[in-house]
Amino acid sequence: MTKQPCPGLRRLLDEARRPFIVHHWDADGVASAALAWRNWAEPVATAVPSIGSYTWRAVPEPPGGADALAVLDYGIPGPEYEELERHIAQPLIVLDHHRVPPARLSRGAYCNPAAARGEDWAAASLLLHRVLGAPARGVDAGLAALGVVGDLQPFLDAGKPHPGLEEARRLAGEAGHSLQELREAAVRIDSCYRLLDEDCLRHAVRVAAEEGVEGILGDQRLREAAERANGLLEEALAALQGPEEPARGVRVYRLDMDAYVTSAVGRRLAAEAPEAVTVLVHRFPGSRRGFIYARSLARSLAPVLQRLRSRGLRVGGKEHVVVLEFQGDPGPLLEALLEELAECRHVK
Numbered sequence: 001m002t003k004q005p006c007p008g009l010r011r012l013l014d015e016a017r018r019p020f021i022v023h024h025w026d027a028d029g030v031a032s033a034a035l036a037w038r039n040w041a042e043p044v045a046t047a048v049p050s051i052g053s054y055t056w057r058a059v060p061e062p063p064g065g066a067d068a069l070a071v072l073d074y075g076i077p078g079p080e081y082e083e084l085e086r087h088i089a090q091p092l093i094v095l096d097h098h099r100v101p102p103a104r105l106s107r108g109a110y111c112n113p114a115a116a117r118g119e120d121w122a123a124a125s126l127l128l129h130r131v132l133g134a135p136a137r138g139v140d141a142g143l144a145a146l147g148v149v150g151d152l153q154p155f156l157d158a159g160k161p162h163p164g165l166e167e168a169r170r171l172a173g174e175a176g177h178s179l180q181e182l183r184e185a186a187v188r189i190d191s192c193y194r195l196l197d198e199d200c201l202r203h204a205v206r207v208a209a210e211e212g213v214e215g216i217l218g219d220q221r222l223r224e225a226a227e228r229a230n231g232l233l234e235e236a237l238a239a240l241q242g243p244e245e246p247a248r249g250v251r252v253y254r255l256d257m258d259a260y261v262t263s264a265v266g267r268r269l270a271a272e273a274p275e276a277v278t279v280l281v282h283r284f285p286g287s288r289r290g291f292i293y294a295r296s297l298a299r300s301l302a303p304v305l306q307r308l309r310s311r312g313l314r315v316g317g318k319e320h321v322v323v324l325e326f327q328g329d330p331g332p333l334l335e336a337l338l339e340e341l342a343e344c345r346h347v348k
């Protein structure tokens with residue numbers, strides 16, 4: 001068997017029997033929370049960080065009775081977790097596959113082979129499946145594959161090969177699902193966050209933990225959420241402005257809309273131009289805040305992410321995605337992003 005990616009984790013996992021599980025709001029986060037529930041411990045509650053925000057302050061406080069705080073698939077940089085650890089009484093257990101500066105926790109455990117050793121893990125669900133030694137068949141295999149398909153959906157849709165998708169195909173087969181079925185399940189789960197509906201996400205985790213992908217696909221509430229979210233996405237695509245092309249191979253779109261459709265729209269646009277860098281400037285007119293989302297299927301944006309971070313900017317992302325949060329005028333941040341894209345344009 002392959003080696004355990006985070007050997008230091010075992011003792012803390014064994015000690016916590018009533019964890020509070022906080023997970024990223026996307027399909028990989030939900031699949032990860034469900035795997036933890038099934039193969040580690042029944043949580044005292046599950047929750048997501050404030051949707052769209054990437055900071056330790058967005059992580060909800062553990063409720064009474066929780067004997068650990070577990071944060072899954074939430075790609076904030078290590079130092080943010082060091083800050084979070086100082087603000088809670090329970091041990092903090094972090095499991096992530098985003099390429100960020102690693103954390104050094106004093107009481108808790110930080111499991112992120114991408115941060116620690118530059119390893120590629122296609123999804124947190126895959127990492128968790130391995131770390132927990134979950135069964136390589138049935139519901140657990142299906143959930144491990146679900147997170148991968150959620151995170152790699154743009155590759156799947158563009159017909160671009162990816163080693164993660166091959167692994168997902170194998171696991172999905174063990175669970176009796178096709179990748180297209182998993183894609184549909186991921187889309188339904190992702191509709192919860194697009195509607196900014198946290199109860200919908202709690203519901204999705206419970207259904208996934210109890211009945212896996214099969215349960216997600218058969219669930220009425222998630223089906224309805226997907227229909228409503230689909231309407232929002234169509235609305236967003238119709239309201240979209242652009243593209244402007246401020247540099248060769250960089251396409252900038254703008255959207256003003258009060259719904260969390262940033263990544264859905266960004267992914268759709270990126271799939272249409274797989275060789276380009278797609279940038280979406282999404283403003284929420286009702287708050288004054290918004291996100292600049294950049295995605296490229298052809299290019300690694302990791303160096304861009306690193307350089308923006310070293311400028312002290314609030315930025316998240318992974319290998320092919322960069323997300324900047326703004327308040328008020330997005331102009332200066334967009335400028336900074338375009339500068340770093342130009343600076344790193346020869347990196348494949």
Ligand SMILES: [Mn+2]
Nearest residue numbers: 028073124151
């Ligand atoms: Mn993920």
